[in-house]
Amino acid sequence: xxxxxxxxxxxxxxxxxxxxxxxxxxxxxxxxxxxxxxxxxxxxxxxxxxxxxxxxxxxxxxxxxxxxxxxxxxxxxxxxxxxxxxxxxxxxxxxxxxxxxxxxxxxxxxxxxxxxxxxxxxxxxxxxxxxxxxxxxxxxxxxxxxxxxxxxxxxxxxxxxxxxxxxxxxxxxxxxxxxxxxxxxxxxxxxxxxxxxxxxxxxxxxxxxxxxxxxxxxxxxxxxxxxxxxxxxxxxxxxxxxxxxxxxxxxxxxxxxxxxxxxxxxxxxxxxxxxxxxxxxxxxxxxxxxxxxxxxxxxxxxxxxxxxxxxxxxxxxxxxxxxxxxxxxxxxxxxxxxxxxxx
Numbered sequence: 016x017x018x019x020x021x022x023x024x025x026x027x028x029x030x031x032x033x034x035x036x037x038x039x040x041x042x043x044x045x046x047x048x049x050x051x052x053x054x055x056x057x058x059x060x061x062x063x064x065x066x067x068x069x070x071x072x073x074x075x076x077x078x079x080x081x082x083x084x085x086x087x088x089x090x091x092x093x094x095x096x097x098x099x100x101x102x103x104x105x106x107x108x109x110x111x112x113x114x115x116x117x118x119x120x121x122x123x124x125x126x127x128x129x130x131x132x133x134x135x136x137x138x139x140x141x142x143x144x145x146x147x148x149x150x151x152x153x154x155x156x157x158x159x160x161x162x163x164x165x166x167x168x169x170x171x172x173x174x175x176x177x178x179x180x181x182x183x184x185x186x187x188x189x190x191x192x193x194x195x196x197x198x199x200x201x202x203x204x205x206x207x208x209x210x211x212x213x214x215x216x217x218x219x220x221x222x223x224x225x226x227x228x229x230x231x232x233x234x235x236x237x238x239x240x241x242x243x244x245x246x247x248x249x250x251x252x253x254x255x256x257x258x259x260x261x262x263x264x265x266x267x268x269x270x271x272x273x274x275x276x277x278x279x280x281x282x283x284x285x286x287x288x289x290x291x292x293x294x295x296x297x298x299x300x301x302x303x304x305x306x307x308x309x310x311x312x313x314x315x316x317x318x319x320x321x322x323x324x325x326x327x328x329x330x331x332x333x334x335x336x337x338x339x340x341x342x343x344x345x346x347x348x349x350x351x352x353x354x355x356x357x358x
Contacts, residue, residue, distance in 0.1 A: 052258055059254035067247045074240060082233055089219075089226050096215040096303070103212040106205040107308040113201055118309060213305050213315075220303040227300055241286055 110117055302319035304312045313320045313328040317336065325334045344357050 052261075055258040055261070056255055059258060060251045063254075064247060064251045067244070071240065071244060074236075078233055078236065082230070085226055085229055089222050092215070092219045092222050096212075096219045099208070099212040099215045100306075103205070103208040104308060106201070106208040110201045110205045117202075216303055216305040223300075223303060238286060242283075245286075 302316075304319055305315050306312045307314060311324055311328065313324045317325070322334060326332065329335055331338075344354055347354065349357075
């Protein structure tokens with residue numbers, strides 16, 4: 016347009032020249048308005064949107080990398096758990112091939128029974144917080160003082176100082192008196208495999224909860240980021256419409272339509288639509304259970320175990336934890352209507 020400016024000759028004063036001057040002036044004004052509109056659109060709409068897009072892509076990439084890495088570690092741990100379980104079952108089968116009637120021996124401490132030595136240690140550790148007088152009174156009341164002390168000596172938890180005070184008892188549950196050397200080797204390998212299998216169950220279940228917690232946090236972050244994305248787009252539409260409305264009044268109808276369209280944007284409804292469209296089903300976490308080769312899953316854990324298996328193991332019609340809960344409610348001091356509500 017700068018090259019088309021009219022000259023100052025007399026012919027320029029003609030009607031055609033004046034008409035050209037008007038067209039040139041209008042074109043210059045229109046071009047200036049266009050530049051102003053472009054600067055406003057860039058500063059108020061495009062630049063904030065570009066900055067958010069860069070941040071959005073960076074956060075998505077980092078979140079995806081973190082989630083995939085955690086899931087990869089969890090998958091590897093599950094694979095190790097499956098290998099440990101297969102090894103444990105193989106060792107149990109090898110042991111049964113040497114002694115078909117083998118069953119884990121119970122450890123008796125007076126009238127109490129324990130499945131493993133670690134359970135005895137845990138029970139004794141809890142008794143260590145009790146005073147000596149209380150422990151002695153409990154033994155006298157139960158009439159088990161000699162039996163318990165003999166069992167503790169037989170299990171190598173106590174060492175006798177006076178050989179004449181207590182008769183040395185032989186722990187009939189010690190494996191060395193029952194098996195040959197080969198059988199003892201298979202038993203040792205089975206116990207080691209059992210310990211490794213249980214350790215992996217605990218480790219993998221802990222990793223499962225960590226993965227679920229991380230996924231919950233990830234979903235919350237993605238929901239917040241999606242809300243921010245929609246809000247940013249909405250603000251970009253508003254800024255663009257405002258820039259156009261300030262520079263092109265004759266496009267007011269178009270601007271009104273754009274403003275009408277942006278009013279239909281509802282971030283919460285969009286997020287709800289995305290969730291409903293891409294959801295995969297109800298979230299139902301399943302704990303990883305330790306399955307004993309001989310007793311099943313109900314002896315070492317409660318959460319996640321089938322009620323039928325718990326009832327079958329306990330030999331009752333109603334699981335004990337449900338009976339205890341109902342008894343606690345019935346013995347409470349709340350009103351009957353409140354008890355009924357709790358039931």
